[in-house]
Structure formats: C-alpha cells, structure tokens
Amino acid sequence: MENTINLTLKVWRQNGSKAKGRFETYKVNQISTDNSFLEMLDILNEQLINENKVPVAFDHDCREGICGMCSLYINGRPHGPDDDVTTCQLHMRKFKDGQTITIEPWRSAAFPVIHDLIVDRRAFDKIIAAGGYVSVSTGGVPDANSIAISKVDADEAMDSASCIGCGACVAACKNGSAMLFVSAKVSHLAMLPQGRVEGARRAKAMVAKMDELGFGNCTNTGACEVECPKNISLSNIARLNREFLSAKLQD
Amino acid sequence: MSKLNARIPEGPMAQKWTNYKDHQKLVNPSNKRKLDVIIVGTGLAGASAAASLGEMGFNVKNFTIQDSPRRAHSIAAQGGINAAKNYPNDGDSVFRLFYDTIKGGDYRAREANVHRLAEVSNDIIDQCVAQGVPFAREYGGLLDNRSFGGAQVSRTFYAKGQTGQQLLLGAYQALMRQVELGSVTMHTRTELVDLVIVDGKARGIIARDLVTGELQRHFGHAVVLATGGYGNTFFLSTNAMGSNGSAAIKAFHKGAMFANPCYVQIHPTCIPVHGEFQSKLTLMSESLRNDGRIWVPKKKEDAEAIRNGKLKPSQLSEENRDYYLERRYPAFGNLVPRDVASRAAKERCDAGFGVGATGLAVYLDFKSSIDRLGQKTIEERYGNLFQMYEKIVDENPYETPMMIYPAIHYVMGGLWVDYELQTNIQGLFCCGEANFSDHGANRLGASALMQGLADGYFVLPYTIQNYLADDIATKRMTTNEPEFTEAEKEVKARLEKLMGIQGKRSVDSLHKEFGLVMWDFVGMARNREGLKNAIEKIAAIKKEFWTNVRIPGNMTGMNIELEKASRLADFIEIGDLIARDALSREESCGGHFREEYQTPEGEALRQDDQFAYVSCWEFKGKDVEPELHKEELVYESVKMVQRNYK
Numbered sequence: 001m002e003n004t005i006n007l008t009l010k011v012w013r014q015n016g017s018k019a020k021g022r023f024e025t026y027k028v029n030q031i032s033t034d035n036s037f038l039e040m041l042d043i044l045n046e047q048l049i050n051e052n053k054v055p056v057a058f059d060h061d062c063r064e065g066i067c068g069m070c071s072l073y074i075n076g077r078p079h080g081p082d083d084d085v086t087t088c089q090l091h092m093r094k095f096k097d098g099q100t101i102t103i104e105p106w107r108s109a110a111f112p113v114i115h116d117l118i119v120d121r122r123a124f125d126k127i128i129a130a131g132g133y134v135s136v137s138t139g140g141v142p143d144a145n146s147i148a149i150s151k152v153d154a155d156e157a158m159d160s161a162s163c164i165g166c167g168a169c170v171a172a173c174k175n176g177s178a179m180l181f182v183s184a185k186v187s188h189l190a191m192l193p194q195g196r197v198e199g200a201r202r203a204k205a206m207v208a209k210m211d212e213l214g215f216g217n218c219t220n221t222g223a224c225e226v227e228c229p230k231n232i233s234l235s236n237i238a239r240l241n242r243e244f245l246s247a248k249l250q251d
Numbered sequence: 252m253s254k255l256n257a258r259i260p261e262g263p264m265a266q267k268w269t270n271y272k273d274h275q276k277l278v279n280p281s282n283k284r285k286l287d288v289i290i291v292g293t294g295l296a297g298a299s300a301a302a303s304l305g306e307m308g309f310n311v312k313n314f315t316i317q318d319s320p321r322r323a324h325s326i327a328a329q330g331g332i333n334a335a336k337n338y339p340n341d342g343d344s345v346f347r348l349f350y351d352t353i354k355g356g357d358y359r360a361r362e363a364n365v366h367r368l369a370e371v372s373n374d375i376i377d378q379c380v381a382q383g384v385p386f387a388r389e390y391g392g393l394l395d396n397r398s399f400g401g402a403q404v405s406r407t408f409y410a411k412g413q414t415g416q417q418l419l420l421g422a423y424q425a426l427m428r429q430v431e432l433g434s435v436t437m438h439t440r441t442e443l444v445d446l447v448i449v450d451g452k453a454r455g456i457i458a459r460d461l462v463t464g465e466l467q468r469h470f471g472h473a474v475v476l477a478t479g480g481y482g483n484t485f486f487l488s489t490n491a492m493g494s495n496g497s498a499a500i501k502a503f504h505k506g507a508m509f510a511n512p513c514y515v516q517i518h519p520t521c522i523p524v525h526g527e528f529q530s531k532l533t534l535m536s537e538s539l540r541n542d543g544r545i546w547v548p549k550k551k552e553d554a555e556a557i558r559n560g561k562l563k564p565s566q567l568s569e570e571n572r573d574y575y576l577e578r579r580y581p582a583f584g585n586l587v588p589r590d591v592a593s594r595a596a597k598e599r600c601d602a603g604f605g606v607g608a609t610g611l612a613v614y615l616d617f618k619s620s621i622d623r624l625g626q627k628t629i630e631e632r633y634g635n636l637f638q639m640y641e642k643i644v645d646e647n648p649y650e651t652p653m654m655i656y657p658a659i660h661y662v663m664g665g666l667w668v669d670y671e672l673q674t675n676i677q678g679l680f681c682c683g684e685a686n687f688s689d690h691g692a693n694r695l696g697a698s699a700l701m702q703g704l705a706d707g708y709f710v711l712p713y714t715i716q717n718y719l720a721d722d723i724a725t726k727r728m729t730t731n732e733p734e735f736t737e738a739e740k741e742v743k744a745r746l747e748k749l750m751g752i753q754g755k756r757s758v759d760s761l762h763k764e765f766g767l768v769m770w771d772f773v774g775m776a777r778n779r780e781g782l783k784n785a786i787e788k789i790a791a792i793k794k795e796f797w798t799n800v801r802i803p804g805n806m807t808g809m810n811i812e813l814e815k816a817s818r819l820a821d822f823i824e825i826g827d828l829i830a831r832d833a834l835s836r837e838e839s840c841g842g843h844f845r846e847e848y849q850t851p852e853g854e855a856l857r858q859d860d861q862f863a864y865v866s867c868w869e870f871k872g873k874d875v876e877p878e879l880h881k882e883e884l885v886y887e888s889v890k891m892v893q894r895n896y897k
Contacts, residue, residue: 016808034525036643042530042759049757049812054803057811059318061491063531065639066416067322082642089642114462115809118318122439125319129431133424134383137306138299138708139374141381145338148392158385158410161417165321188385195383 068164078168131205169224175216183240200247276720283308289471293320296683297477299707305429328415329536331407356691357841453679468730486766488659508667510687513832518660519592542620593657616652671714682706692841754799
C-alpha cells in the first residue's frame with residue numbers, strides 16, 4: 001500500500017554554461033514511494049513554479065529507460081542507488097523518510113554543463129560519426145538471409161549494441177574515460193561479418209576521436225561496468241584493446 | 252476538391268509503384284549538391300530520410316529537439332518490424348501483408364500507399380541487416396520471426412524487446428556517417444517554431460535554439476516533417492515527454508490539411524496508472540501476447556477480493572478465470588488487433604471484473620508458457636520487459652501475473668499527404684507517424700517501424716526528386732526575404748505573449764486537466780453528447796491557458812516551461828480537432844469507437860456508404876471552425892467487409 005516520505009534535496013543550479021553553479025536546498029514532502037525519481041523532481045518543480053521560482057532543468061524524455069536522455073549523479077552514483085536502471089526507472093521506494101539527496105549533473109571534462117543538471121553529450125555523437133557504423137548506403141544490399149550468423153555471435157552483438165549512450169560510464173570513471181561506450185560499439189560491429197570488414201579502421205578512428213575530445217584514459221577500475229544501467233560488460237573493453245592493437249600492428 | 256489530389260499512379264495495384272519509379276523525374280548528381288532539404292526530426296523516418304538523401308548528394312539540414320538524434324522516441328519501440336519475407340514458409344506474401352494492413356486499419360487507409368509499404372518491407376530488413384542491426388537468429392544462423400496481433404503468419408523481425416532501439420541506432424549511425432562526410436548538417440536541441448512559405452511553396456523554417464533561446468532562419472528547397480505523433484495531447488501516454496504535435500499544427504495553420512485526427516491508437520498492454528503525479532505510461536510490448544494469456548476473474552466477488560488484497564491471482568483456479576479474448580475471439584485469441592483488445596479490457600473493467608487497486612487493470616499471465624517452455628526461454632524472449640515491469644511495479648512477473656490496462660500509444664491521423672508523401676502545400680513533405688497515410692483507423696503491431704523506415708529509406712528518396720527536379724533552377728534564397736522576417740516576427744510575438752501572461756497555473760497542471768477531458772470524452776469510447784461537451788471544455792481550457800498560465804524565467808537562455816507552454820498551446824488546438832473529427836465521423840472504425848455505432852456483440856460498426864473517406868481538416872482562421880474536405884477511398888483490390896477475428 002502507498003507510503004509517503006519527506007526529503008531534503010540539495011540540487012546543483014547553474015544558469016547557463018558560463019555561470020558559476022551552486023547547490024540549492026529544497027524540501028519536498030509527502031512523496032509517494034511509488035513515484036519515480038523524475039516524478040519527484042516534477043513535484044519539486046510544480047512547487048517552485050507555484051512559489052514563482054524558476055524550476056530545475058534536467059534532461060529526460062522516454063521515461064522508460066531506453067532513450068538515454070536522463071542522467072543525474074544522485075548521492076554520488078550515476079543514475080542513483082538502484083542497480084541496472086536509468087534515473088527515470090529509479091523509484092522513491094529506494095529512499096528513506098527524512099533522507100537528504102544530493103543531485104548533481106554528470107561531471108566530466110568532455111560533457112560541459114549547459115544548464116542546472118543538463119550537460120552537453122554531443123561528444124558521443126562525434127565519436128560515432130568518426131566510424132561507429134557499417135559504411136553501406138541505402139539500397140543495393142544482399143538478401144538479409146544471405147549471410148548466416150551464429151546465434152551466439154548475434155546475441156553477443158545484441159548485448160553490446162544495447163548501450164543507450166547515456167554517459168553514466170564516463171560520469172562514473174575517475175578519469176572520465178569513454179572506453180565502455182566506444183568498446184560497446186566497436187564490439188557490436190566487430191562481432192558481425194557485416195561490420196568485420198572495416199573493423200580495424202573503425203577501432204582506430206573511434207579511439208582517436210575519443211582522445212581528441214578530452215575523454216580520459218582507461219585504468220581498468222571497472223566503475224563504468226558497475227554503474228552501466230544496461231550491464232554493458234568490461235569484456236567489450238578487452239575486445240576493443242585487441243582490435244586496436246591488431247589494427248596498429250597492421251599499420 | 253483540387254486541393255486533395257492523391258496522385259495515385261495508373262495501372263494495376265501491384266504495378267503502381269514500379270510504374271511510378273519508371274516514369275518519375277530524377278535529379279542529376281551535380282544538381283543535387285545545389286539543392287537544400289530541411290528534415291525536421293531524427294526518428295526512424297527522419298534519420299533514414301536524412302541519411303539516404305545525404306548519401307544521394309543532397310545538402311541536408313536535420314533538426315532535433317533532443318541532445319542527440321539517437322534519442323528520438325522510435326528508440327522505445329519494443330516488439331518488432333513486419334516484412335513479407337515469408338522466411339518461415341507459413342504462407343506470407345506482399346499481398347497478404349498489404350491485405351492484413353488494410354483490414355487491420357478497418358478499411359480506412361489508402362490502398363496504393365499500403366501496397367507500396369508491403370512491397371518495400373523486405374528491402375528494409377535487407378538494409379538493416381547490412382547496417383549490422385543484430386536481429387534475433389535461429390541456431391542455424393538465419394533470422395528468426397515471431398507473430399504479432401492481427402496476423403496469422405509470423406512475419407515480425409525483432410531484436411530482443413529493443414527492436415526500435417536497434418533500428419534507430421542503425422539509421423542514426425548511417426546519419427552520423429553523412430554528418431562526418433559533410434552532406435548532413437545536424438542541429439540538436441533546436442525546435443521548429445514555424446514554417447516559411449514563399450510564393451505558395453515551403454521554403455524554410457524558423458527554429459528556436461533551446462539552449463540560448465535564439466530564433467534562427469533556415470532555407471530549404473523542400474521541407475520534410477518527420478516529427479512523430481501527437482499522442483501527448485492526452486497528457487498521459489506511452490510517448491516520450493518531449494513528443495509533440497507542434498510541427499503538424501504549424502503546418503496546419505499555414506494551410507496543410509490535417510487528416511483523420513480522431514484515429515488514435517489505444518494500446519492494450521500498458522502498466523496501469525498508479526497515482527496523480529504519474530508523468531507517463533509505460534508500454535509492455537504486444538509481443539508479450541504471444542506467450543501471455545489475458546484474463547480477469549469470472550466472478551465479481553473474486554475481483555473485489557483481489558482489489559482489496561484478500562485474494563491473490565495465483566490462488567484463483569482455472570475455472571474461475573475468464574480468458575475473455577480467447578472466449579470472444581477463438582480464431583485470433585490473445586492476438587486480436589490492438590483496438591479490439593483494448594475495448595475488450597475496458598468492457599470487462601467497466602462491468603466490474605477489473606483488478607488492481609483501482610479496478611482498472613486486467614492480468615497478463617505467463618504461467619502456462621513458463622510451464623510449457625521453461626522460465627529461461629521466457630527470459631530470453633522478454634527479459635528486459637519483465638525487468639522493466641518489476642522496477643516500476645515492484646512485483647515479479649515470473650511469479651505473479653502482470654497487470655495491464657490500455658493507454659494512448661500512437662496516432663494514425665496526421666498531416667494529409669498524397670502518394671508522394673507531399674502535403675497539399677507544395678514542397679512540404681511528411682513522413683512516418685506524422686503523416687496519416689498507411690494505417691487507416693488502426694495500426695497493426697510492428698507496422699510503425701516498417702512505415703517509418705519505408706518512408707525514409709525507400710519512398711521519400713524517390714518521390715522528393717520528382718518535386719525537386721522542377722526546382723533545379725531555383726537559387727538558394729537568403730533568409731532576409733520578407734516571408735522569413737514576417738514569420739520570425741510572428742513567432743517572437745507569440746512567445747512574448749506567452750511570457751507576458753504571468754498567471755497562476757503551471758503548464759503541467761493545465762495539461763493534466765486538459766488530458767483528463769480528452770481521455771474521458773475523446774478516449775476509448777466516444778459519443779455525441781460527450782464530444783460536444785468536450786469541445787466546450789477544451790475551449791474553456793484554452794481560455795484558461797491563454798489568461799492564466801505561469802511561465803517563470805525569461806525568453807533568453809534555456810526555458811523549459813516556455814517550451815512546454817508553447818507545445819501545450821498546440822496540443823489544445825489538436826485536441827479540438829480530434830474532438831470535432833470524432834463528432835463528425837458517425838460510425839465506429841478501428842481506434843475510433845462511437846458508442847452509438849456498434850453491433851449487438853459490442854464490435855465496431857462501420858458505415859461504409861457514408862464514411863468511406865479520409866477526413867481532411869482545413870484551417871480557416873483563429874477561433875473559426877475548421878472546414879472538412881473529403882478524400883474518397885476507392886478500393887480496387889480489396890473488398891470492404893466487416894472485420895472478423897472470431
């Protein structure tokens with residue numbers, strides 16, 4: 001049956017990318033534990049609007065854990081205290097009455113803050129643009145069943161491909177590395193014969209772009225895997241390293 | 252009627268598209284570089300169109316309101332994509348896919364468009380596989396198929412429960428390749444706020460940078476809207492929070508016809524509403540109906556005991572359960588089309604057999620499939636959906652049946668387009684869910700992904716050339732033309748007006764009130780009195796909005812409340828159109844159910860002699876009633892009959 005809790009929120013406010021940010025403290029009461037975390041923020045914003053204050057800006061869209069738009073660093077964890085969920089799937093039953101919750105944007109050199117809790121993640125698009133695709137144009141392709149792909153490989157490619165591009169891996173990493181994101185795409189395509197053809201070029205181009213955009217180096221702390229809402233495995237990074245090395249050896 | 256020429260090619264149904272392609276005009280490569288195409292939206296339709304036109308050599312400008320094109324709501328589609336491959340050798344064909352789609356749409360779609368859709372469906376699968384989309388496969392290494400509602404063959408390709416995600420990422424990656432090659436310029440966090448018409452032709456847009464608040468002018472030889480559906484008119488829906496109908500309304504205000512606005516799809520399998528602060532509804536894929544059986548208690552007292560928490564569903568014996576879909580529709584059972592399944596759930600709940608705390612829920616039970624196939628197989632097929640359900644509801648669906656209830660999911664209505672996907676404004680094209688053309692009065696499962704990608708990969712890249720071929724001599728315009736200046740001035744005035752209201756109510760509070768009116772009177776079951784009442788209530792809410800909305804902050808910089816207010820103002824216009832269209836259509840068909848028109852068994856009753864047409868609404872001025880035009884639906888290949896899934 002329905003339970004409600006009262007909370008203190010410490011929220012990062014920043015009026016534009018150039019402004020200096022600060023924490024503001026707000027109280028929200030009678031929050032149903034069946035509400036999602038973002039619905040709790042909706043309630044806070046309704047309260048702020050009624051007080052004629054500017055509501056808190058945060059990224060969100062599908063609210064079902066697939067678009068990758070929502071972010072938030074909640075009490076020191078990307079996507080908050082639950083495992084294997086995005087912030088929009090986090091529910092208030094994971095919090096206790098009277099608790100203080102600290103809410104920050106992703107903190108990473110490659111993801112500058114735009115406004116309040118919203119960051120710019122276009123660096124991920126640039127990495128994909130550098131090579132995260134199979135170079136085929138529309139039309140003139142063979143029948144879909146002309147290549148058999150083992151179910152094991154197809155399933156593994158699917159697991160890597162399920163990355164939602166939210167950036168939690170970068171936010172969780174003390175070095176701000178994007179290796180989990182990059183390796184997931186490299187692995188997805190390298191495991192399929194269609195993507196195998198330009199595997200070496202892809203790995204090199206995506207890694208070079210990642211370095212250029214100010215992401216840090218991977219030191220194998222594994223924090224990214226722990227915080228990934230979609231369980232993208234560290235084994236992808238091992239595969240990327242192999243791909244990258246063999247590509248370099250071919251040079 | 253000159254305004255509504257569907258321009259259907261000559262010849263027998265199966266030859267029309269081939270004939271069209273054989274005789275259409277083309278643009279040579281050196282001219283393509285000189286032509287600018289604006290594409291608004293980066294979902295399946297927008298991204299696939301932008302990538303394809305970029306590959307062909309056009310200069311594409313692509314816009315999205317999100318931070319990345321990969322966020323578009325196509326990403327949330329779960330179940331699959333249809334194609335007439337007939338890989339399972341179960342009797343499928345292009346004709347059968349065409350026929351099922353026409354029948355599923357309750358004979359209110361345009362035949363020629365639907366046939367073309369079925370024809371190109373196989374190319375889509377080939378294209379996606381070539382891009383590296385990891386579709387599910389059999390142990391032999393070939394592609395797997397599953398069945399979906401409204402069909403008796405297995406023609407649905409899928410990638411776990413994340414098919415939309417994988418198809419969108421395929422299109423997104425193709426798009427980013429073009430961005431890298433310089434043929435597509437991407438504008439993220441940028442929203443279309445008006446359309447610019449010069450000499451009767453669409454020639455550009457006014458856009459607003461959602462980060463800085465700055466208004467921008469963009470020229471295009473043609474403009475393509477691929478902006479999705481307007482389901483959020485109802486506030487609660489399975490759409491993403493940002494999904495909106497504003498681009499369609501801007502086009503409508505500039506003279507584009509809005510077709511069949513009342514055809515709204517209510518999806519039968521969504522997680523039920525939990526409380527007043529709920530912000531959206533979550534869909535549970537239709538594919539679950541392959542292995543899940545839908546039921547409610549047979550006796551009212553059992554239903555009541557379950558609602559009060561005194562009885563658990565697992566304690567109820569088989570003979571005390573009513574598998575009402577299997578009972579009413581033995582031929583299709585749990586796989587009847589969405590509109591039929593939704594109405595049947597509402598019927599049981601209204602009659603007092605509903606479960607859950609509110610009584611507005613039915614069970615979707617996997618026990619017999621788990622017993623038959625083992626939990627591991629069910630986990631492989633639907634693992635992510637079960638996990639999603641558990642995170643939201645806090646119950647384990649492997650042990651206790653899921654609770655589901657219908658919710659607004661998709662809109663079949665949208666901007667009117669001809670066979671070439673061109674609206675009645677020259678140079679303005681519309682693709683994907685945003686147009687009206689292929690699904691009639693009800694869309695079958697796994698057909699939205701098919702249509703979005705058909706439009707973007709295989710239809711628009713041909714048809715837009717037929718238009719642009721006549722425009723090769725038109726030089727790029729500067730955006731200092733008076734039409735651009737005037738449009739920008741109007742946009743600025745509207746935003747200033749919104750900011751100037753300084754009332755007392757938040758955008759969300761008004762949207763919720765409006766959404767409830769829509770759901771109660773213009774939702775799953777409609778009637779004359781209710782619709783008239785709704786039109787009055789909508790007018791009152793419109794007045795309340797324009798005099799009492801409160802938007803904190805200012806126009807420069809990021810202002811999310813201003814974005815929401817602007818979209819709500821447009822939703823209110825759409826709500827009025829939906830209600831008027833529903834009132835004028837005195838029949839039941841597909842997703843449009845008028846209580847006055849039903850068979851004794853409660854099935855939808857069409858009135859083909861009077862209503863076999865597309866309702867096309869023309870804007871006649873602010874606060875003036877729109878004018879109805881009709882595109883008659885002439886069926887050549889299929890005979891209109893009463894739909895039967897029994």
